[in-house]
Amino acid sequence: MKGWKHLVVYKSRIHALGLYTSQFIPRGAMVVEYVGEIVGLRVADKREIEYQSGKKLQYKSACYFFRIDKEHIIDATRKGGIARFVNHSCLPNCVAKVISVKNEKKVVFFAERDINPGEEITYDYHFNHEEEGKKIPCFCNSRNCRRYLN
Numbered sequence: 001m002k003g004w005k006h007l008v009v010y011k012s013r014i015h016a017l018g019l020y021t022s023q024f025i026p027r028g029a030m031v032v033e034y035v036g037e038i039v040g041l042r043v044a045d046k047r048e049i050e051y052q053s054g055k056k057l058q059y060k061s062a063c064y065f066f067r068i069d070k071e072h073i074i075d076a077t078r079k080g081g082i083a084r085f086v087n088h089s090c091l092p093n094c095v096a097k098v099i100s101v102k103n104e105k106k107v108v109f110f111a112e113r114d115i116n117p118g119e120e121i122t123y124d125y126h127f128n129h130e131e132e133g134k135k136i137p138c139f140c141n142s143r144n145c146r147r148y149l150n
């Protein structure tokens with residue numbers, strides 16, 4: 001499959017917008033790369049506060065961070081690709097892998113099973129568990145839903 005033209009951002013049944021495929025994707029195929037700015041934890045923390053403050057309306061309540069490793073985050077809020085619209089599912093059709101290309105870390109989603117045209121692309125966010133009150137309800141609607149993202 002060449003390029004990402006078969007991937008479409010569309011209203012999701014899980015949350016707001018989601019990413020869908022218009023073509024069959026075979027198990028094991030690369031689906032999309034999570035593109036954005038790679039920043040350190042300190043910068044990411046500052047940006048999170050800035051985004052949540054709502055000072056810049058276009059970033060308000062944005063949550064387009066992907067943690068690559070202990071020190072680095074991909075921030076897809078200001079500059080990012082379509083992968084930022086991939087929602088969480090407790091029974092996902094993709095898995096996110098951190099791979100190294102020419103010594104640079106990249107996050108790529110691979111199909112964990114065959115994905116049919118019209119299906120929403122999902123992966124398991126694997127968020128850390130949070131205490132009551134900080135929990136985010138999950139709307140993935142899968143049979144094994146854990147009820148919360150975190």
Ligand SMILES: C[S@@+](CC[C@H](N)C(=O)[O-])C[C@H]1O[C@@H](n2cnc3c(N)ncnc32)[C@H](O)[C@@H]1O
Nearest residue numbers: 015016017063084085086087088137138139140
């Ligand atoms: C990277 S965004 C995903 C794209 C998002 N749907 C949008 O339109 O911008 C991640 C946020 O989407 C929401 N989200 C993703 N999967 C979800 C799920 N299964 N249940 C509830 N909210 C979800 C959460 O608010 C999460 O912090």
